[in-house]
Amino acid sequence: MKKMNYFKVLLFLVTVTMISCVEDSTGGVSSVTTYPEISVQGDATVFIEQGSTYEDAGAISMAGDDVLETTITYGTGAYTDSPFGTEIADKYTITYSALNEDGFAGNALRDVWVVPPTSDMLASIEGLYTAAVQRAPDFVPSDQYDGLTYITISKTGDSTYALSHAIGGYYDMGRGYGSGYAALGAVITANDIAANDFTATQAAFPIWGNTVDITELTVDAASKSITFTGDGNFGNGTFKVQLTQVQL
Numbered sequence: 116m117k118k119m120n121y122f123k124v125l126l127f128l129v130t131v132t133m134i135s136c137v138e139d140s141t142g143g144v145s146s147v148t149t150y151p152e153i154s155v156q157g158d159a160t161v162f163i164e165q166g167s168t169y170e171d172a173g174a175i176s177m178a179g180d181d182v183l184e185t186t187i188t189y190g191t192g193a194y195t196d197s198p199f200g201t202e203i204a205d206k207y208t209i210t211y212s213a214l215n216e217d218g219f220a221g222n223a224l225r226d227v228w229v230v231p232p233t234s235d236m237l238a239s240i241e242g243l244y245t246a247a248v249q250r251a252p253d254f255v256p257s258d259q260y261d262g263l264t265y266i267t268i269s270k271t272g273d274s275t276y277a278l279s280h281a282i283g284g285y286y287d288m289g290r291g292y293g294s295g296y297a298a299l300g301a302v303i304t305a306n307d308i309a310a311n312d313f314t315a316t317q318a319a320f321p322i323w324g325n326t327v328d329i330t331e332l333t334v335d336a337a338s339k340s341i342t343f344t345g346d347g348n349f350g351n352g353t354f355k356v357q358l359t360q361v362q363l
Contacts, residue, residue, distance in 0.1 A: 160227075162228045173211075178216070183215065205279075208225070230265075233362060236334055237308065245263060274304055278318070326347070327352075329343050
């Protein structure tokens with residue numbers, strides 16, 4: 116009988132202890148927070164001509180029925196690292212962010228492409244382009260490397276042009292590695308566009324430091340296309356690129 120009573124007392128103590136633990140862990144306190152929702156006004160991707168005026172449409176931040184203050188941050192150019200503006204062709208990202216009363220954050224993005232004027236490709240090769248890239252000699256073209264968006268060619272002088280991607284965005288767009296893997300900095304000199312007489316300076320990868328030489332550049336004004344070869348100073352580093360001008 117004593118053993119039975121002892122067992123009952125022990126069971127009672129264990130039960131009380133378990134209930135006490137549950138009560139202590141919750142403390143009878145619960146809370147609900149409503150996270151910020153940010154609605155970008157206008158288009159999520161905007162194209163504006165180089166040198167024009169840009170007015171941002173803004174965003175509206177809400178937490179339930181409460182309107183929150185929206186903070187707007189203008190990013191630098193993805194490929195030129197230039198401050199946000201319309202003077203230099205590049206892709207810029209605007210970030211909209213807000214905090215709710217509990218300090219929880221929300222954000223939304225808008226991409227702004229500052230693009231060169233769309234040229235006739237007879238007197239100028241300026242413009243916004245999509246790219247298709249084939250890695251030669253043993254790479255078979257695929258959808259992964261077709262229709263890459265976007266390449267810019269912007270005028271820097273009477274006959275000189277800045278090319279944003281010397282291998283058509285193969286790594287940064289096709290493989291999704293980001294702008295640090297774009298071959299940047301090439302300047303094309305148009306000695307005679309009609310005769311397809313061009314020269315170009317070297318491009319370089321910011322991440323690796325490897326260089327790319329542009330050769331065999333040809334313009335076809337009728338099809339609004341440009342083809343060239345990007346020769347990298349690394350193994351299997353030859354890329355065949357075709358650019359197609361976007362008609363904005």
